[in-house]
Amino acid sequence: ETGVTQSPTHLIKTRGQQVTLRCSSQSGHNTVSWYQQALGQGPQFIFQYYREEENGRGNFPPRFSGLQFPNYSSELNVNALELDDSALYLCASSLDSGNYGYTFGSGTRLTVV
Amino acid sequence: AQSVTQLDSQVPVFEEAPVELRCNYSSSVSVYLFWYVQYPNQGLQLLLKYLSGSTLVESINGFEAEFNKSQTSFHLRKPSVHISDTAEYFCAVESGADGLTFGKGTHLIIQP
Numbered sequence: 001e002t003g004v005t006q007s008p009t010h011l012i013k014t015r016g017q018q019v020t021l022r023c024s025s026q027s028g029h030n031t032v033s034w035y036q037q038a039l040g041q042g043p044q045f046i047f048q049y050y051r052e053e054e055n056g057r058g059n060f061p062p063r064f065s066g067l068q069f070p071n072y073s074s075e076l077n078v079n080a081l082e083l084d085d086s087a088l089y090l091c092a093s094s095l096d097s098g099n100y101g102y103t104f105g106s107g108t109r110l111t112v113v
Numbered sequence: 114a115q116s117v118t119q120l121d122s123q124v125p126v127f128e129e130a131p132v133e134l135r136c137n138y139s140s141s142v143s144v145y146l147f148w149y150v151q152y153p154n155q156g157l158q159l160l161l162k163y164l165s166g167s168t169l170v171e172s173i174n175g176f177e178a179e180f181n182k183s184q185t186s187f188h189l190r191k192p193s194v195h196i197s198d199t200a201e202y203f204c205a206v207e208s209g210a211d212g213l214t215f216g217k218g219t220h221l222i223i224q225p
Contacts, residue, residue: 004156033212042117042203042215043157056210090156092213101147102213104156 004093004105012111013081019110021076023091026103032074033102034066035090043090049074050096078110086112115140115206119216126194127224134189134219136204144206146187147213148178151201160202163187199223 005024013019025032031050035043045058049068063079072093078085088109092102120135138144145164149157161172168180178189187204201220205213 006156035212035215040218042205042217043213045212045214048210048212050210056212058212092157101159101162104149104158106156 004091004103006089006091006105006108008108009106010109010111012113015081015083015112017081018077018079019081021078021089021091021108021110023074023076023093023105025072025074025091025093029093029095029103030072031094031096032068032072033092033094034074034076035092036060036085037088037090037107039087046076081112083112086110115142115144115208115211115214117204117206117214117216119204119219121219122217123220123222125222125224128196129193131192132190132194132198132221134202134204134221136187136189136216138185138187138204138206140206140208142208144208146178146180147205147207148172148176148187148189149203149205149215151203151218153200157203160189194221194223196223196225 007022033048034046037043048056052068065077068074088107090107092104094102116139118137126132147162148160150160161170163180171177176191201218203218204216207213
């Protein structure tokens with residue numbers, strides 16, 4: 001059974017640009033969620049997708065958007081990047097909203113300059 | 114709304130000594146509780162979880178946590194720590210489609 005894989009592992013962008021981060025869910029998982037982890041902080045919930053529909057969202061502005069595909073892989077898109085968007089972005093997959101635990105990827109380290 | 118408080122940002126302990134990492138939560142609905150561990154430059158690994166049933170849950174590497182509903186706590190314990198346990202530990206609560214709400218983390222430092 002494969003785990004959760006994220007790409008790229010590191011990324012540097014300029015303020016105002018747009019970025020797309022990708023995630024492949026663990027085999028058999030139908031739910032994917034994204035988290036932002038600033039340095040020295042716990043992860044913050046961005047949103048969650050269940051069977052290609054967004055079914056939960058944290059306190060993040062609309063410039064954070066996402067997609068989940070039929071094979072349950074996912075993208076996180078961030079428009080108009082700000083310096084404060086610099087963080088580790090974690091993707092997690094689960095079966096049916098995480099009652100059985102979430103499996104996390106190793107993350108994408110985004111630096112905005 | 115739910116929240117998680119990890120009372121210690123850093124816990125130093127000598128190798129082979131016991132340790133307790135404290136976690137308190139607040140939630141208006143039934144919750145599921147988790148402990149995750151994060152090693153440097155890595156993602157989060159599930160350590161253990163409480164969904165229902167027995168209030169004492171154990172992991173395969175010697176950690177255990179006890180769900181205490183009256184005190185709204187889910188403290189993590191290990192009777193004897195090793196150097197390899199050095200990591201950041203996160204307590205989290207989950208309720209439906211609101212994802213996981215994490216505490217700020219506790220850095221466990223094992224001293225030889």
